[in-house]
Amino acid sequence: MIVVPIAWIAAVFAIDVLAPSNIHLGPLLVAAPAITASFGGPRTVGAVAALAVAAQTAIGVLRDRDELFSSNHQAQIYALVLVGASLVVFCVLRDRRARELSQVRYVSETAQRVVLPPLPRTLGPLRAAALYLAAEEEARIGGDLYAAVRTATGTRLIVGDVRGKGMTAVGDAALLLGAFRAAAHRQASLGDLVAFLDKSVSWDLMEPDGTDGVGETFITALVLDVPDRTGRVEMIACGHPPPVVVRDGRPTTMHAARPAPPLGLGELAHPHYRADSFRFEPGDLLLLHTDGVTEARAPSGAFYPLTERITGWTDRDPEAFLRRLRRDLLRHVGGRLDDDAAVIVMARPASSRT
Template identity: 70%
Template sequence: MVAIPIALIVAVAVVDVLAPPDIHLGPLLVAAPAITASFGGPWMTGLVATLAVVAQAVIAVIRDRDELFSANHQAQIMALILVGSSLVVFCVVRERRAREMTQVRYVAEMAQRVVLRPLPKVIGPLRVASLYLAAEAEAQIGGDLYAAVRTGSGTRLIVGDVRGKGMTAVDDAALLLGAFRAAAHRQASLTELVMFLDASVRWDVAADLAEPGETDESDETFITATVLEIPDHDSRIGMIDCGHPPPVVLRDGRAMTLDADQPAPPLGLGELVHGAHHVDTFKFEEGDLLLLYTDGVSEARDAGGTFYPLTERIAGWTDTDPETFLRRLRRDLLHHVGGRLGDDAALIAIERPRTAHA
């Protein structure tokens, strides 16, 4: 790449020397350090700028033999020095900014690993893959969440989405995930677990409102979530849907939505529940693939404003390997939205492998 501005300097100098006296191409030399700044650092840009100044001085010496460095050439040389110095300063600031952004990405990745721990590829008898797609290029974590915990007889999972954005959403997601990991293996039933999670969210809201300067926004703070229990030796799974997009089961290429008969309010709004939460049960058989996701997937729009038709797009997909499935879904989703999501998206793909029978 550095050969391009150097070749430009040589070409301009040669043509300027050979051109008629009334033609001056020296001002074109400023393009050389400008081009270098687009891909090089401050040292390389400064070197090319120096070569441009030397080339302008050589042109002045050859063309103005009687009057060394005429006012015209002096002005061109000063302009080259000024522009070259400015470009060097620009490169220094740009590299400093790049280092800061690298550090921000590193901190974001570490925060994501702490809050959203990568799910293992195998959980009990299940094969699992997870994926987090951030809407903002520099933000690797947001209010979408997922987790899985082993119990004595199966696996419990949660996928959710915190209302709002920014650090408040990250804080709420971290609190809910901590509560889920601490209680999922201790609470006797799925209903008790969801009641505990709801109480944790409400307690966090109450604690935030107790801080000086906080306003009453308790009715605006909630987390939509789907909580599932997948037994190791039973083909029926239990689910409590707390205002979250329903999971999808892919069975022999057919995509079926698991809609709750009696969905519960989002976590944090448990006072709206009259009586115990209703647990819906569905079949999850050997060879099935279960997909959990957030509304960043179902509400993703293309240029025309059309939502991503999840069940229609995955219908007919027969490869139930979780990692392969999520890679394909990611490509298809990003193609639908034109390469960039409008909201964060979290996905979990779970397969119950077929057992070999003797």
């Protein structure tokens, strides 16, 4: 790449020296350090700028034989020095900013691995894949969450969305995930587990001065119990989008007959948690997601029609299905989401027993 600005300096120098006296191409030399700044560091830009100044000086010597350095050539030399110095300063600041962003990405990725470790590819007889798309370009994690815990008889999963954004939302997500991982392996019913999660979130929402902050922040969540030896899945939907079962390319949304309020609002609603159930057969795909998927908008303002778009998709591999969904979703929104989105895809192999 460095050949391009050097060749440009050589070409401008040769043409300007041979051109008629009323034609001055020296100002075009400024393009050389400008081009170099697009790929080079401060030292490279400084070297090319110095070469451009030397070329302009040589042009002045060769063309102004009677009067060394006319005012026109002096002005061009000063301009090159000023532009070159400015570009060097720009490259120094740009590289410093790049190092800072690299550190931010590292910290963000470390936080994601701690709060949202990757799902195992296998959960007992199930295969799984997960995707997290952050709305912020430099972020790797937000208020969306998911986790899976193995039990003696199956797998318990949670997918949720914290109301709000920023580090407060990340902290609330970490709290809920910690409570879920600590309690999900116990032999308590799904209703007891969700009641425990609701209390954990409610306790965290108490203000430091002792005032009750319940109702100001909450977490929508979908908690499922997927047994190993039967196709019947139990779920409790706490204000969260329902799961979707894809069978032979036909998606079916599994709406909860007894929806519960979001976690953190239990102190207000005093719900009695009861699980709904649906069939999850061998060969099916189970799709869990946050509202960042279904509320993703196209430039025209249209929401992403999840079940309509995945109709006819016969991929049975969770990772392949998820890659296709990611491409389709980003294509729908024009490449960038307005809200975080999390997706889990699980498959019960056709050979598994129910």
